[in-house]
Amino acid sequence: MSKHMVTDDDLHAYVDARLPPARRAEIEAHLAADSEAATRVRAYQAHRQGLHDLFDPVLDEPIPASLRELAAEIDTRLEARGTRFVARRLLRSRIAAGVLIASFGGALGWLAHGIHRPAETLAAGTSLHRQAAVAHAVFSPDVRRPVEIGADHEDQLVTWLSKRLGVPVRPPKLAALGYGLIGGRLLPGNSGPVAQFMYQDAAGRRLTLLVSTEVATGGDTAFRFAQEGPVSVFYWIDGKFGYALSAGIPRDELARVAADVYGHLENR
Amino acid sequence: MDSRAIIDQLPRLRRYARALVGDRAAADDLVQDTLERAWSRIGQWRPGGDLRAWLFGIMHNLHIDQVRRPSLDGPSSGAEEIEVPIRATQPERMELEDLAAALARLPQEQSAVLLLVALDEMRYEDIAQTLNIPIGTVMSRLARGRERLRRMLDEHPNPSNLRVVR
Numbered sequence: 001m002s003k004h005m006v007t008d009d010d011l012h013a014y015v016d017a018r019l020p021p022a023r024r025a026e027i028e029a030h031l032a033a034d035s036e037a038a039t040r041v042r043a044y045q046a047h048r049q050g051l052h053d054l055f056d057p058v059l060d061e062p063i064p065a066s067l068r069e070l071a072a073e074i075d076t077r078l079e080a081r082g083t084r085f086v087a088r089r090l091l092r093s094r095i096a097a098g099v100l101i102a103s104f105g106g107a108l109g110w111l112a113h114g115i116h117r118p119a120e121t122l123a124a125g126t127s128l129h130r131q132a133a134v135a136h137a138v139f140s141p142d143v144r145r146p147v148e149i150g151a152d153h154e155d156q157l158v159t160w161l162s163k164r165l166g167v168p169v170r171p172p173k174l175a176a177l178g179y180g181l182i183g184g185r186l187l188p189g190n191s192g193p194v195a196q197f198m199y200q201d202a203a204g205r206r207l208t209l210l211v212s213t214e215v216a217t218g219g220d221t222a223f224r225f226a227q228e229g230p231v232s233v234f235y236w237i238d239g240k241f242g243y244a245l246s247a248g249i250p251r252d253e254l255a256r257v258a259a260d261v262y263g264h265l266e267n268r
Numbered sequence: 269m270d271s272r273a274i275i276d277q278l279p280r281l282r283r284y285a286r287a288l289v290g291d292r293a294a295a296d297d298l299v300q301d302t303l304e305r306a307w308s309r310i311g312q313w314r315p316g317g318d319l320r321a322w323l324f325g326i327m328h329n330l331h332i333d334q335v336r337r338p339s340l341d342g343p344s345s346g347a348e349e350i351e352v353p354i355r356a357t358q359p360e361r362m363e364l365e366d367l368a369a370a371l372a373r374l375p376q377e378q379s380a381v382l383l384l385v386a387l388d389e390m391r392y393e394d395i396a397q398t399l400n401i402p403i404g405t406v407m408s409r410l411a412r413g414r415e416r417l418r419r420m421l422d423e424h425p426n427p428s429n430l431r432v433v434r
Contacts, residue, residue: 009407012414016385018392043418048386050367051287053360055387058283064296067282070303071274077310078273078319176396178403223316259317260397 006030011037015044126190129235132210132244133228135187135196140206147183147198157184161195169211171197172264177257179207189214207247215242223258225251234258273319281323287383288331290372302327321398328380328399335376370420378413385410
């Protein structure tokens, strides 16, 4: 028998070659001892092979010209769009957010003092990405107390942070990306509080989302990237909020997560 | 962005469509509908996002709509009329036809996940994103789909399996 319990998910991940070699070997040992599981795995493998035998020939078929032409047109438009992905798009989209403003009233006066700053900086002092990277580096390695209020009290967390920031803020749900909310905390910004939400994936990798209302009202920005030592940061400004997503993972991977986080906030 | 990004996805989109609806013409219609919808919703595309997940997600939603609302004039999508584009020997061909028939009888939500996993070899988390469901749901649909497929093929063994003493 293997050292660790073998779950159903393990068997599927084995069939789909999604396991690291060490775990793979453990599953193989388990299968050698469990003929019922081995039968299932063989059947699943046969399905996989059968589906490829059935449908892979489609890959070699000539593609109808009408589809090719339509695809080429969309590619051209996507490319154009990629180069002018800025603010206005975001602005037009419904105001954002998992970290969402329900009413601006209370926040306007408070925000007004930041008005003359370039869009991607905070009202004064430390830049958004720098602030996020430092906060990530300080709190994400903390084993015992990474957050002030845990996800088990998400309601309290939301109420408290919303009250302190003066606008409703809410952590986006990233479960579909494999990241579960651990909790959040309040941090000092340049002129007032900012919020940090922390997430963790199954491998224990942590991701933090800094939400600041200390942004100038000069407009939205595109995604921007910064590398601060080992911490990668994607940051952007959407309406009254500045967001910075930090993690110690490669840029490409974080870009994917950031795009999803942005989409999640937008579709809320 | 690579200016051939969507063109390069076409073979895989066509393969997924064929596996979903079976019939060649209906599958290419589904690809066409997918591209047209992508065109009309180009504003939703976020640079840096996963293009493949976006397109497959659109196709998936269109197919669900079609399954729920069978057209009045055309042949209904799916099931019995699977056209098998295989090149295979006779006994293999019969096994594959059984598989195609069983696939067509799976609930749509299970076959969608199974095809993305087994045929497109997408990562589970990318499938969660594509179908806009939690990863736990991906795993449970995959598990139920695979077991159901296995039982169907066990219950209706093809001639080559009948020779096995049971």
